[in-house]
Amino acid sequence: MHGCGKKGRCTTCKMIVCSGMEHLSSLNEREEFFRERGRLNEDERLSCQAKIKAGELRIRVAEENKFPHLVYSD
Numbered sequence: 001m002h003g004c005g006k007k008g009r010c011t012t013c014k015m016i017v018c019s020g021m022e023h024l025s026s027l028n029e030r031e032e033f034f035r036e037r038g039r040l041n042e043d044e045r046l047s048c049q050a051k052i053k054a055g056e057l058r059i060r061v062a063e064e065n066k067f068p069h070l071v072y073s074d
């Protein structure tokens with residue numbers, strides 16, 4: 001879900017990174033904003049802000065951001 005139109009203002013696009021955190025860009029200003037306020041844990045990133053540099057990434061969607069009509073894999 002991208003509630004704010006990918007502007008880094010809502011956290012509805014939050015992803016929980018299971019593996020591959022090292023393949024993501026550093027936290028940007030918007031992610032730092034939410035991290036400092038306890039709304040983005042160490043294993044979480046905003047999918048609209050983080051960029052994949054290379055390699056594989058394994059993520060989960062945060063429970064609070066799941067769509068009820070979709071089935072998510074583990």
Ligand code: FES
Binds near residue numbers: 007
């Ligand atoms: S879509 Fe709103 S923070 Fe990513």
